[in-house]
Amino acid sequence: MVGGGAAGIGAAGAARQADPEAAVTVFTEYEDVAYSPCGIPYVHGREIPSFEALFLQSKEAYVTAGIDIRYETRVSSVDVSRREVQVEGQGTVPYDRLVLATGFDYADPGVPGADLAGLYYVKNIRRAMEWDTVLDTVKRAVVVEASPLGLEMVTALAHRGITVHLVDSHPWPLAELADPDIMRPVEESWAEMGITTHFNTRVEAFLGEGSVRAVRTTEGEIECDLVAVCTHKQPNTRLAAAAGLEVGSTGALVVDERMATSAAGVFAAGDCTELPHAVNRVPIACLTGSHAYAQGKVAGTNAAGGSRAYHAVYVPWGLVAGKWMVGGTSFGETLATALGIPFVMGVADGISRARYYPGVKKVRVKLLAEPAGHRLIGAQMVGGEGIKERADFLGVAVRTGITLEDLATMENVYSPPIGALNEPISVAAQNALSSLRR
Amino acid sequence: MRARFSRWLRVNSERYLLESAQTEMARRYLGRSGPAGERGLVPSLWRHLFVPVYHRLPPRLRQSAIEAMPGSHRRHWQTPPPRSHTPGI
Numbered sequence: 211m212v213g214g215g216a217a218g219i220g221a222a223g224a225a226r227q228a229d230p231e232a233a234v235t236v237f238t239e240y241e242d243v244a245y246s247p248c249g250i251p252y253v254h255g256r257e258i259p260s261f262e263a264l265f266l267q268s269k270e271a272y273v274t275a276g277i278d279i280r281y282e283t284r285v286s287s288v289d290v291s292r293r294e295v296q297v298e299g300q301g302t303v304p305y306d307r308l309v310l311a312t313g314f315d316y317a318d319p320g321v322p323g324a325d326l327a328g329l330y331y332v333k334n335i336r337r338a339m340e341w342d343t344v345l346d347t348v349k350r351a352v353v354v355e356a357s358p359l360g361l362e363m364v365t366a367l368a369h370r371g372i373t374v375h376l377v378d379s380h381p382w383p384l385a386e387l388a389d390p391d392i393m394r395p396v397e398e399s400w401a402e403m404g405i406t407t408h409f410n411t412r413v414e415a416f417l418g419e420g421s422v423r424a425v426r427t428t429e430g431e432i433e434c435d436l437v438a439v440c441t442h443k444q445p446n447t448r449l450a451a452a453a454g455l456e457v458g459s460t461g462a463l464v465v466d467e468r469m470a471t472s473a474a475g476v477f478a479a480g481d482c483t484e485l486p487h488a489v490n491r492v493p494i495a496c497l498t499g500s501h502a503y504a505q506g507k508v509a510g511t512n513a514a515g516g517s518r519a520y521h522a523v524y525v526p527w528g529l530v531a532g533k534w535m536v537g538g539t540s541f542g543e544t545l546a547t548a549l550g551i552p553f554v555m556g557v558a559d560g561i562s563r564a565r566y567y568p569g570v571k572k573v574r575v576k577l578l579a580e581p582a583g584h585r586l587i588g589a590q591m592v593g594g595e596g597i598k599e600r601a602d603f604l605g606v607a608v609r610t611g612i613t614l615e616d617l618a619t620m621e622n623v624y625s626p627p628i629g630a631l632n633e634p635i636s637v638a639a640q641n642a643l644s645s646l647r648r
Numbered sequence: 649m650r651a652r653f654s655r656w657l658r659v660n661s662e663r664y665l666l667e668s669a670q671t672e673m674a675r676r677y678l679g680r681s682g683p684a685g686e687r688g689l690v691p692s693l694w695r696h697l698f699v700p701v702y703h704r705l706p707p708r709l710r711q712s713a714i715e716a717m718p719g720s721h722r723r724h725w726q727t728p729p730p731r732s733h734t735p736g737i
Contacts (some may be wrong), residue, residue, distance in 0.1 A: 390677040410683060459657070464719055491722065547669040550707070
């Protein structure tokens, strides 16, 4: 396995499970494997007390499991015809089957000053530990791009007591994924938290001598001590592309349901691969950690001689931003509009518990369905709780062809501390059908 | 060459189709203007030629064009089994 993230480690474990006699070696450029990089913003925000909590397994656990992990070891090239990899400092290493799990890079901001100190790219846990100490001295920070990580970092830095500015070229946060009405409460909560947002604003340069002191934007300069660069993820396929493996329109590796690449005996998993969206077959890349891990399991099993298949994806997603949870599955209104996918829509504003029960939170649900058969094609939500569970449920609903009629007449749990009399999903479906009858 | 073309087409079509949808949605829901996009002849051609033509294409033709592009979607992927409408027991 080349890569020690969720996909690489998932593949290693699955390969050993499929064939306990298999000699499994993982090469990683980093000092650690088996930790949750997604948890880093929450340690910075002090919701999680220490980075140690993010580690899932000890290094000894992998030794015991018979997985040979070569830390801080870089694979410099792959020869697929000779079935060999070149490893820096170790020479040529042969393989029977190879799994590429080389992950992602952040998109280059493409502006002057990107080499200044004080620009933080959240990725590696050891660097995050160092940056966490730096954060103790930071008074003003700029977060570049309202990507999923950007949203988490904005909230985390504000929790830390740092004055935060968010700069994004789109009209609202997470605009490539979420709808503006869904993100509105997040924006309002950021304002309450003292966060300054700059939408429809492009970064022109990072300014400073040696270390960043300001960000120049199309709307003026913003002084800062630190910049969290949260540009979108791009598949890291340098090694694979140099080896001649087929790369798709997303820039990620082309794979099939077995996670097999275009080269015999070479599998790939995680952010470096592209998968078809199950509704319209458009390939997409750089999904979530849970996708990467599941793909790794498939790739590892097949690499070790087993048989396992992955599937086209519906991409349920969710995250916490400001004082809200946002989430969804498959298409939102913005993406469906962009792609020209016809849809009918229903929206409902509901609550998460009985209206009188302490801690009750608002929940907004928006459903999109095919105009003809009313099959669900996507959903978006914002609320105080219960968003992840609804996103997972609606992901399965889209996958199994559930219709608005099914959802409008669904049975739901009613219990004052955990669920309201009316389930917002059902009410959104009823509203969609009512508007169709008008 | 084909891979490079499909990458170029994907990057630009995604960018300008999203920009157009975001402009419409920002106006409708927020009363804001569209994204701070680049200016010039090439962006203008994408905005004023490609985007309207894409939306006027019949959906089947559009889907065929997408499926003709190289990528993972052209390899074998299982589809979920059809729903059963019979009772569980």
